Amino acid sequence: MIFDGVELPSLLTVEKAAQILGLPEEGVRSLIANRQIESVRLNGLIHIVTESIAERLQVETPSRHNQDCE
Numbered sequence: 001m002i003f004d005g006v007e008l009p010s011l012l013t014v015e016k017a018a019q020i021l022g023l024p025e026e027g028v029r030s031l032i033a034n035r036q037i038e039s040v041r042l043n044g045l046i047h048i049v050t051e052s053i054a055e056r057l058q059v060e061t062p063s064r065h066n067q068d069c070e
Contacts, residue, residue, distance in 0.1 A: 010050055011040065
C-alpha cells in the first residue's frame, strides 16, 4: 500500500495506522478490539497488518515478488 507517495511496510504502528485512517489512536484500538482490522503483537507492541487497512480503505495492494538479498 502506498501512502503519501511511500510504500508502507507490512506492519504499522498504531500511531501510523491512525494517521492513515484519519482516526485517533483509541479509534484504531477500538477497530482492533472489534476485529475490524488485523493486528499482531511483537515484543509486547501492537502492530497493524497493512493489508487490513488497505481492505478497510478499499485500496488495491498489488503483490510483488521478494527481491533476492545479496
